[in-house]
Amino acid sequence: MSWHLTDQWRRSSREGDSKTQAVNPRSFSSIMKPERTPMSRRPKPPPKPKTSERFIERDPVEVYCRIRPPETPNQEECVTAVDSRTVKLTPPDTCFAFRNGHAKEQQYKFRHVFNPDSSQKDVFDYVAKPLVSDVLRGKNGLLFAYGVTGSGKTHTMQGSPHDGGIVPRTLDVIFNSINEYQTKRRIFKPDGMNGFDAQCESDASSERRRIDATPIYPKTPKTPRYRRDTSGSQDSSQRIPDTSRIECIDEDNVFSIFVAYIEIYNNYIYDLLEDLSDAGPSGRLQTKILREDAQHNMYVHGCTEVEVKNPDDALEVLYKGQRRRKIAYTRLNCESSRSHSIFTIRVVQAPLDAQGEEVVTDKASMMVSQLSLVDLAGSERNNRTKAVGDRIKEAGNINNSLMTLRTCIEVLRENQLTGSSKKVPYRDSKVTHYFKNYFDGEGKVKMVVCVNPKADDYDETLPVMKFAELASEVQVQRSVQSARQDPGLLPGRRRANQLFKEVRRRLEEEGENVKNLEVDLTPIYTLAPAWPAVSYTAETRDDVIMKLKAYLQKRIHNREKLQTELKGKILTMHTNVVEMEKENLIMKKEIMSLRSLYDDAMAKVRTLESMLLNAESVNESLQRKFTDYNNLVDECNAVREERDIAKSQGQLEKQRMKARLKCKLEIEKDKLKNDMQTKLSEQKSKMYHSQVRALQEIFLDDNQTPGSRVPSTSDSDLRQPRQGSQNQGIKGSTSDPKLNVSQAFLTPDLRGPAVSNQRHRRSRSQGADIWLDHRPGQEVPLGTVLQPNLPRRKSVTRLRSGDLLDGRVTNYCLTTQQQDSEGELETKLYKGDVLPTAGGGSQVVLQDVEILKQRDPLAVPLSKRSSDGTPKVDATTVQERCATGIAYYGTPSHYVPSKRTKL
Numbered sequence: 047m048s049w050h051l052t053d054q055w056r057r058s059s060r061e062g063d064s065k066t067q068a069v070n071p072r073s074f075s076s077i078m079k080p081e082r083t084p085m086s087r088r089p090k091p092p093p094k095p096k097t098s099e100r101f102i103e104r105d106p107v108e109v110y111c112r113i114r115p116p117e118t119p120n121q122e123e124c125v126t127a128v129d130s131r132t133v134k135l136t137p138p139d140t141c142f143a144f145r146n147g148h149a150k151e152q153q154y155k156f157r158h159v160f161n162p163d164s165s166q167k168d169v170f171d172y173v174a175k176p177l178v179s180d181v182l183r184g185k186n187g188l189l190f191a192y193g194v195t196g197s198g199k200t201h202t203m204q205g206s207p208h209d210g211g212i213v214p215r216t217l218d219v220i221f222n223s224i225n226e227y228q229t230k231r232r233i234f235k236p237d238g239m240n241g242f243d244a245q246c247e248s249d250a251s252s253e254r255r256r257i258d259a260t261p262i263y264p265k266t267p268k269t270p271r272y273r274r275d276t277s278g279s280q281d282s283s284q285r286i287p288d289t290s291r292i293e294c295i296d297e298d299n300v301f302s303i304f305v306a307y308i309e310i311y312n313n314y315i316y317d318l319l320e321d322l323s324d325a326g327p328s329g330r331l332q333t334k335i336l337r338e339d340a341q342h343n344m345y346v347h348g349c350t351e352v353e354v355k356n357p358d359d360a361l362e363v364l365y366k367g368q369r370r371r372k373i374a375y376t377r378l379n380c381e382s383s384r385s386h387s388i389f390t391i392r393v394v395q396a397p398l399d400a401q402g403e404e405v406v407t408d409k410a411s412m413m414v415s416q417l418s419l420v421d422l423a424g425s426e427r428n429n430r431t432k433a434v435g436d437r438i439k440e441a442g443n444i445n446n447s448l449m450t451l452r453t454c455i456e457v458l459r460e461n462q463l464t465g466s467s468k469k470v471p472y473r474d475s476k477v478t479h480y481f482k483n484y485f486d487g488e489g490k491v492k493m494v495v496c497v498n499p500k501a502d503d504y505d506e507t508l509p510v511m512k513f514a515e516l517a518s519e520v521q522v523q524r525s526v527q528s529a530r531q532d533p534g535l536l537p538g539r540r541r542a543n544q545l546f547k548e549v550r551r552r553l554e555e556e557g558e559n560v561k562n563l564e565v566d567l568t569p570i571y572t573l574a575p576a577w578p579a580v581s582y583t584a585e586t587r588d589d590v591i592m593k594l595k596a597y598l599q600k601r602i603h604n605r606e607k608l609q610t611e612l613k614g615k616i617l618t619m620h621t622n623v624v625e626m627e628k629e630n631l632i633m634k635k636e637i638m639s640l641r642s643l644y645d646d647a648m649a650k651v652r653t654l655e656s657m658l659l660n661a662e663s664v665n666e667s668l669q670r671k672f673t674d675y676n677n678l679v680d681e682c683n684a685v686r687e688e689r690d691i692a693k694s695q696g697q698l699e700k701q702r703m704k705a706r707l708k709c710k711l712e713i714e715k716d717k718l719k720n721d722m723q724t725k726l727s728e729q730k731s732k733m734y735h736s737q738v739r740a741l742q743e744i745f746l747d748d749n750q751t752p753g754s755r756v757p758s759t760s761d762s763d764l765r766q767p768r769q770g771s772q773n774q775g776i777k778g779s780t781s782d783p784k785l786n787v788s789q790a791f792l793t794p795d796l797r798g799p800a801v802s803n804q805r806h807r808r809s810r811s812q813g814a815d816i817w818l819d820h821r822p823g824q825e826v827p828l829g830t831v832l833q834p835n836l837p838r839r840k841s842v843t844r845l846r847s848g849d850l851l852d853g854r855v856t857n858y859c860l861t862t863q864q865q866d867s868e869g870e871l872e873t874k875l876y877k878g879d880v881l882p883t884a885g886g887g888s889q890v891v892l893q894d895v896e897i898l899k900q901r902d903p904l905a906v907p908l909s910k911r912s913s914d915g916t917p918k919v920d921a922t923t924v925q926e927r928c929a930t931g932i933a934y935y936g937t938p939s940h941y942v943p944s945k946r947t948k949l
């Protein structure tokens with residue numbers, strides 16, 4: 047099957063393009079005169095290529111067809127998929143051909159046909175994924191959607207957030223594949239001439255800081271011409287990303303992704319990512335121009351390229367651009383694209399250095415590849431869209447550019463079939479001019495023809511099908527990897543570097559010193575870079591041969607150099623091996639001695655282990671005992687606590703009892719004391735009276751009879767004072783005021799002493815005292831060492847009244863002797879002062895009684911004599927007796943005797 051553009055159409059289309067006039071759809075269909083050929087007819091075989099092109103490999107443009115689902119359930123359809131590669135086009139009754147009587151069912155072949163049920167993922171995997179793989183390996187690619195307005199081009203390219211089209215999936219897969227191999231931002235940067243520069247990390251870092259200080263994307267001014275976000279397609283939070291990835295990426299390369307987004311509207315190019323702050327007061331995008339770079343590739347001069355590091359960043363850029371795209375409502379599509387949009391993804395990659403650490407910044411080592419994803423505006427007929435004003439102009443430009451594309455394809459095909467070299471009119475349209483790279487240069491070209499199956503679209507779908515068929519016959523030079531200088535580095539160096547770092551990290555964790563442990567992945571041997579292309583033409587033959595010769599010479603040179611190096615290394619290695627052999631012998635000996643040491647040590651270890659086992663068993667038994675003991679201690683403690691409690695209770699009781707008894711004792715003691723005191727006073731009183739009586743007797747005897755006798759204690763007369771003697775013997779001061787001594791002795795408590803002369807003052811000097819020494823009876827000689835000291839005395843045996851009235855006598859001393867209770871002799875000296883009385887008499891006031899006891903040390907007291915009268919000898923008694931000297935009783939003036947002992 048073939049179809050031709052008439053010269054007239056070509057001319058008119060060129061004129062129309064230059065004048066940007068709308069094309070009359072009628073003339074469009076009339077000019078296009080398709081030659082209908084049955085499917086059975088074999089296509090004309092391509093002419094034999096010229097010798098110069100014999101080695102150039104070419105691939106046909108891959109054309110796919112996608113049939114969109116019907117808009118309404120009972121929609122009349124004219125397109126159906128016969129099989130996975132064939133589409134049947136059935137002319138409806140309303141079409142031009144039917145009315146002209148030329149209507150005929152036709153079938154068209156495609157590389158693959160996607161029926162209405164095909165998913166976005168099916169389309170992406172089949173059509174776009176191989177292109178993604180190519181671009182990551184340094185090959186260029188072009189994919190464009192083509193079709194009538196409303197046929198699903200934008201849907202196929204963009205899709206929705208829940209079900210992304212080709213563009214978002216492409217970005218997902220690219221980043222899934224190169225994620226761990228990406229460089230940091232600004233290592234690569236566009237050079238402004240469709241190429242890239244590489245810079246070191248420090249420069250890139252300072253540039254990053256500078257850029258981060260300013261917003262990355264300019265704010266988009268709101269104008270009525272921008273697409274409204276009615277579909278929600280820009281809400282990336284709802285997006286379901288594609289998770290697949292491309293394997294076999296060159297791990298020794300680092301990657302950076304740049305995206306650019308342009309639109310061609312009314313045959314003008316606009317940069318959809320342009321910073322609008324530079325757009326001037328109009329705030330509208332500036333038109334851009336196409337330029338050819340050093341490799342004869344077309345590029346948009348001054349176009350913004352944004353480096354993106356993840357799909358979300360890239361989609362953000364895409365959505366920004368989409369908001370700036372020209373779209374409008376038409377009768378056939380409420381959001382009809384009024385321009386062709388080109389989203390270009392550029393992959394920049396450069397090898398890592400020999401250490402697998404830093405990027406090689408040499409431009410010759412870099413590789414740049416690009417994938418252009420194009421959403422062409424749909425062809426439309428004004429009588430169907432009922433367009434007016436701007437829409438008519440837009441439609442004219444859209445149709446013109448599409449017509450130019452068809453023309454270019456036709457000329458290309460003709461040149462390839464016939465071997466002619468007609469000029470391809472790329473420059474007639476910006477779209478075709480941009481596509482020139484792919485059709486004339488290298489790269490894979492794919493086209494997705496979108497078809498709306500409804501019958502109304504038949505007249506427009508028919509030329510689309512014919513164009514698709516035509517395009518599939520055009521061959522494009524096979525895409526080869528972008529040329530770059532092979533750095534000749536060892537593959538796998540990145541992984542080796544990572545392994546080395548991992549080992550280093552682990553060593554560091556184990557405390558090893560790794561400061562001097564540097565990554566050294568050399569030596570890396572390679573004879574030369576990859577073989578250069580060997581295809582040649584007549585013109586280039588000599589060049590190719592020269593290149594091959596130079597390449598081979600370099601290889602030979604490298605080989606010789608490597609051989610020399612190898613010999614040297616073999617020698618070194620031999621020497622090293624000999625050295626190592628010697629060391630090996632020494633080591634073996636050392637190993638032997640160490641082994642014997644080891645055996646000894648092991649024996650010791652075994653002994654120690656058995657000891658340890660024993661100790662452990664002993665320890666266990668001790669532990670058990672200890673536990674038992676602890677239990678016992680606990681029990682004892684419990685018992686002791688109980689006892690303590692009981693004891694403290696008992697003590698309390700005891701204390702209470704003690705207090706009660708003490709109280710009782712005190713009472714008894716007081717009672718006893720009182721009794722004793724009573725008895726004592728009675729006793730003393732008795733003694734006193736007996737003594738007084740004895741004295742009275744003495745006095746009475748002195749006055750009545752000469753001589754004296756020792757008064758007897760048993761004399762009952764002395765016990766009570768006799769009433770008669772008071773008047774008959776020594777009288778009181780009233781009867782005989784001159785003698786009052788007996789009075790003082792006899793009735794001290796009855797009448798009281800005589801009244802003393804208060805004015806009497808006696809000299810107390812030593813020589814002034816004159817004692818009246820009264821010794822009434824025959825005394826037993828004492829023979830004692832100590833004698834009463836009476837220096838001036840007047841001795842009398844019988845007291846007369848004149849003796850006391852003698853004014854010189856100052857002191858009186860009465861000496862008596864009697865037996866004590868033990869039968870021993872007791873001598874008493876009653877001493878007193880002689881005081882004149884107020885009546886002119888004298889009275890004696892007794893002051894002291896000295897008692898002198900004499901005892902035989904061998905004598906036995908009466909109480910201690912046996913019944914036969916033999917004394918019981920007691921040493922203690924003898925001692926006591928020897929120690930006894932003179933006992934002296936001082937008595938106060940009123941008969942209160944106090945006992946003093948004189949030694």
Ligand SMILES: Nc1ncnc2c1ncn2[C@@H]1O[C@H](COP(=O)(O)OP(=O)(O)OP(=O)(O)O)[C@@H](O)[C@H]1O
Nearest residue numbers: 114115195196197198199200201379382383423424
């Ligand atoms: N395969 C499909 N499955 C579901 N809906 C689709 C499909 N193809 C297209 N549509 C729907 O059809 C409508 C028009 O599609 P789209 O905008 O993609 O057409 P177009 O070819 O880009 O039109 P124009 O050239 O005017 O821009 C959209 O609402 C879209 O959702």
